[in-house]
Amino acid sequence: MSEVTKKKILIIEDDRALQSALVEILTQEGYETASAFDGEEGVQKSRTEKPDLILLDLILPKKDGFEVLSEIKNSPSKNIPVLILTNLEEIDNVQKALDLGAKTFMVKSDFSLRDIIEKIKENLPK
Amino acid sequence: MLAKFLDDFRFITTCKKYGLGLWQCPNFLFLMMGLITIVAMVGTFFVSSRFASEGTTVMSVTLEVVFIMIIGSSIIRGVEKVAEANIMKTEFISIISHQMCSPLSAIKWNMEVIETESDPKECLPEKQAVFLQNIKKSNEQMLKMVTDLLEVARIDQGKAVFEEKIFNLADLVKESVSDFQGMAAEKKVKIESQIEMDQASVCGDEKKMRVVFDNLIGNAIKYSKEEGKIEIKLRRDDGKIIFSVQDWGVGIPRFQHSKVFEKFFRTKNESRYRTDGVGIGLYLAKAILRHCGGKVWFESEAGEGSIFYFSLPTV
Numbered sequence: 001m002s003e004v005t006k007k008k009i010l011i012i013e014d015d016r017a018l019q020s021a022l023v024e025i026l027t028q029e030g031y032e033t034a035s036a037f038d039g040e041e042g043v044q045k046s047r048t049e050k051p052d053l054i055l056l057d058l059i060l061p062k063k064d065g066f067e068v069l070s071e072i073k074n075s076p077s078k079n080i081p082v083l084i085l086t087n088l089e090e091i092d093n094v095q096k097a098l099d100l101g102a103k104t105f106m107v108k109s110d111f112s113l114r115d116i117i118e119k120i121k122e123n124l125p126k
Numbered sequence: 127m128l129a130k131f132l133d134d135f136r137f138i139t140t141c142k143k144y145g146l147g148l149w150q151c152p153n154f155l156f157l158m159m160g161l162i163t164i165v166a167m168v169g170t171f172f173v174s175s176r177f178a179s180e181g182t183t184v185m186s187v188t189l190e191v192v193f194i195m196i197i198g199s200s201i202i203r204g205v206e207k208v209a210e211a212n213i214m215k216t217e218f219i220s221i222i223s224h225q226m227c228s229p230l231s232a233i234k235w236n237m238e239v240i241e242t243e244s245d246p247k248e249c250l251p252e253k254q255a256v257f258l259q260n261i262k263k264s265n266e267q268m269l270k271m272v273t274d275l276l277e278v279a280r281i282d283q284g285k286a287v288f289e290e291k292i293f294n295l296a297d298l299v300k301e302s303v304s305d306f307q308g309m310a311a312e313k314k315v316k317i318e319s320q321i322e323m324d325q326a327s328v329c330g331d332e333k334k335m336r337v338v339f340d341n342l343i344g345n346a347i348k349y350s351k352e353e354g355k356i357e358i359k360l361r362r363d364d365g366k367i368i369f370s371v372q373d374w375g376v377g378i379p380r381f382q383h384s385k386v387f388e389k390f391f392r393t394k395n396e397s398r399y400r401t402d403g404v405g406i407g408l409y410l411a412k413a414i415l416r417h418c419g420g421k422v423w424f425e426s427e428a429g430e431g432s433i434f435y436f437s438l439p440t441v
Contacts, residue, residue: 017232087227090285
């Protein structure tokens with residue numbers, strides 16, 4: 001991937017072991033990354049970092065993923081695709097996230113890093 | 127009294143939250159029992175006062191009713207406690223499993239990073255590459271156990287997500303047979319498959335159907351004798367697709383047949399065949415198949431083996 005087309009992914013995930021694996025694989029794939037470790041930092045970086053796509057966990061300190069999603073969707077960053085990456089697979093959580101404007105819902109325990117890359121490629125604005 | 131009534135009402139709401147009908151809620155039964163007892167007492171007073179001359183006294187009949195009421199209430203309170211404990215257990219499993227999912231996913235993804243960066247077999251001493259593979263395999267087992275437990279909790283709470291898509295069951299069976307070749311080879315078990323059609327369209331959740339095959343085929347291999355075989359068949363019958371998997375292994379004693387699809391069931395003669403798992407695979411398989419409009423059943427004799435079947439409507 002050339003520098004010109006390098007896309008930036010914001011990862012909002014409080015678990016550092018998960019965060020670092022995601023950063024590593026995305027960097028290997030040629031993406032630029034930005035990291036946020038809590039909900040407030042996530043909302044703030046969705047504005048300042050101007051990412052092309054956001055990976056969002058649902059259980060987060062300070063602000064949960066639903067609050068973050070709703071704030072992003074009511075801000076100038078509302079067109080950035082948000083992909084949920086969580087272990088909360090209950091139907092009400094899935095429905096709530098999709099209703100709030102998330103593009104897709106991925107369950108960490110079911111998805112490999114390779115699967116996540118595929119979903120990112122599918123949802124990145126061309 | 128009012129506080130108790132409110133408490134009962136709260137519990138009824140909780141039961142509804144967990145997808146239990148009103149008739150399944152012990153507190154509702156308790157309230158109904160109270161009402162029935164009052165009606166019975168009034169009725170008994172009426173009947174006994176009319177037939178007092180035939181030797182039945184108002185007092186003795188009243189005492190009988192009170193006695194029945196006390197026993198009935200105690201039984202229902204007991205049932206209520208069991209139901210409460212069950213709900214707490216489901217919540218407990220759900221919380222613990224959620225907490226375990228993140229670290230287990232972190233191990234899985236970090237292992238994947240190591241594998242993507244370089245082939246561990248090439249850059250690590252042979253022994254360490256083997257240990258790394260052991261960690262990966264154990265983590266996969268643990269993650270499967272935890273996700274299955276979470277799925278059971280979700281199904282019990284009526285919160286499971288089921289996709290409804292049309293897919294080819296024949297392809298899925300072929301993939302599953304191929305996935306299990308490694309496990310079968312370790313135990314020197316031969317997998318024979320007879321898939322009578324190339325296209326078997328069914329409607330349901332393909333990912334969850336994989337869980338059904340993982341459990342049915344996995345069990346057949348686990349409970350087979352070393353150097354034995356299992357037989358997998360997929361056929362069409364009366365507008366339905368019938369899948370079966372047969373083994374000639376440990377089998378299930380007849381007295382346990384009624385419990386096979388219950389949660390946490392393990393066969394009594396299992397200790398001879400050391401197996402992993404917590405006994406939720408068949409419970410999960412049944413719940414998934416039922417959701418897809420299917421049925422699951424089995425035939426088994428201790429010491430002779432088992433055949434597990436399921437049927438799904440074709441689309």
